[in-house]
Amino acid sequence: MAERTADGGASEGGSGSERIGTREAARRLGVKPETLYAYVSRGLLGSRRVPGGRGSTFDPAEVAALAARGRSGPGGPGGAEGAGTAETGAAESGGPDGGWGRIRSGVTHIDTATGAYAFRGVDAVALAEAYSFEEVAEWLWTGRVHPGTRFTAPPAPLAAARAAAAALPDGSAPMDRMRVAVVAAGCADPLRFDLAPEAVLASARGLIPTLVDALPPADGTAGDGTAGDGTAGDAPDAGGTTARRLWARLTAREPEPAALRALDTALALLIDHGLAASTLAVRVAASARAHPYAAVSAGLGALDGPLHGQASGLAHRMLREVLDRGSAGPVVAGYLRAGQRLPGLGHRLYRGEDPRARLLLARLAEVPDAADALAAARDTADTVARHKPLHANVDLALAVLSVASGMPAEAGEAVFAVSRTAGWIAHALEEYAEPPLRLRPTGTYAGPPPPQPLPRPAG
Incomplete structure (x- = not known):
């Protein structure tokens, strides 16, 4: 099956279904690409590297299942006490x-x-x-x-x-x-x-x-x-x-x-x-x-x-x-x-x-x-x-x-x-x-920009 870019719509052929790239997977989930890869690192989503190229591809069925999981069931109202x-x-x-x-x-x-x-x-x-x-x-x-x-x-x-x-x-x-x-x-x-x-x-x-x-x-x-x-x-x-x-x-x-x-x-x-x-x-x-x-x-x-x-x-x-x-x-x-x-x-x-x-x-x-x-x-x-x-x-x-x-x-x-x-x-x-x-929340660094000089001993 024809292959398109890893960050585009479709990509390499998979097991009977066309895989999708990073951008398309992120779009279907309604998240940023960084969040998509966070799902991969936590075992929530599988990925496959593009042969001879950059980026990854994803099984559209697995993406759809993860998206449905996020929508289903009564979400907790999240009120703190x-x-x-x-x-x-x-x-x-x-x-x-x-x-x-x-x-x-x-x-x-x-x-x-x-x-x-x-x-x-x-x-x-x-x-x-x-x-x-x-x-x-x-x-x-x-x-x-x-x-x-x-x-x-x-x-x-x-x-x-x-x-x-x-x-x-x-x-x-x-x-x-x-x-x-x-x-x-x-x-x-x-x-x-x-x-x-x-x-x-x-x-x-x-x-x-x-x-x-x-x-x-x-x-x-x-x-x-x-x-x-x-x-x-x-x-x-x-x-x-x-x-x-x-x-x-x-x-x-x-x-x-x-x-x-x-x-x-x-x-x-x-x-x-x-x-x-x-x-x-x-x-x-x-x-x-x-x-x-x-x-x-x-x-x-x-x-x-x-x-x-x-x-x-x-x-x-x-x-x-x-x-x-x-x-x-x-x-x-x-x-x-x-x-x-x-x-x-x-x-x-x-x-x-x-x-x-x-x-x-x-x-x-x-x-x-x-x-x-x-x-x-x-x-x-x-x-x-x-x-x-x-x-x-x-x-x-x-x-x-x-x-x-x-x-x-x-x-x-x-x-x-x-x-x-x-x-x-x-x-x-x-x-x-x-x-x-x-x-695990994603922090935003707010300190002095690196590289900073090595600190000198106090006194």
Whole structure:
């Protein structure tokens, strides 16, 4: 078959079909030639050198399949999560599934127009109303709901996690203890490098309760199986729910059923929310084939900041000030005078109310001890609404839960981290199924132009 230039339309004959050149392949994929060759280097696309010439040729069927792969399926909305409006979308450069392009995900869909979000196509608020945190996590991981699911911490990883967390200085925050706990638990799991889905899920089902049980009980008991934490017990094989066990780590108060239900609802609602900064970090780590403990560590690291995981703590402190001063007016005025954004209000992904906040605040309305904190939150939202169309977001609802339950300001971040670990695992599983090392952005050098003279020793 006649051959044309490698960068033109058709080229050498292939196995029964005419191959195409670089320019044509790039055009069909809607990318630049550099991106096309990035696909080749990552194993997403095959190429063949032009005999006796420059450039490469490509199988048009393979190009079409890659293009279709990029168009098919519901692309993740790419909303990042943070404090109110501190969110950004996923990068959109590059082409289908290659380079730093849109990340296709079947985990969560967010509809910013209607203010709804879904886990694997099912309304996430409805799931949180109907099922426990563990059951929703299983749905996200497997597409099946197993009633009565409980997670149990394996003895060896739990012992390592507790020892590492206990070695931190007194007064260390729950997030500090969880960050070292996940590293220690991973070191104690010899199967952590097995990235088969069944092995990853087994690690996840043990890691979540390990993160919780590595925290010291709030009532000051040993927390190592020698002292109880209420009805759930504290031994590694105790069958309490994640919400019940986490409650005992965040407050010494005995929970009433409605309060425990609110905490479980919060855990179920927060499992995932698209490509938040921490979730993106997890996917990058998983793309490099980091094991699930290391991927979760990446998420915990990204979570540590006032614009993401700590947002509920800022809202907690604001609510405490409103309660102490008896009115939201002077507190709101103080924030505005200082040029500070009010935490817990507004969300860039939702034009109206955050659906997670709506359900969680409804749950908290059933808790008698939450009445004062709820009133303070409503007072704050109503005061701000006179000037700005901002609604309560889930950080404010978490703050109501933590204030009403006698929890520290850092409690909301701990709830967020435990819950989001389940979502991170779902995203890691997706990324393990993708070509490795695909999430590598192309940098633009902005330093002094080379060659520069060799630097002289200082001094």
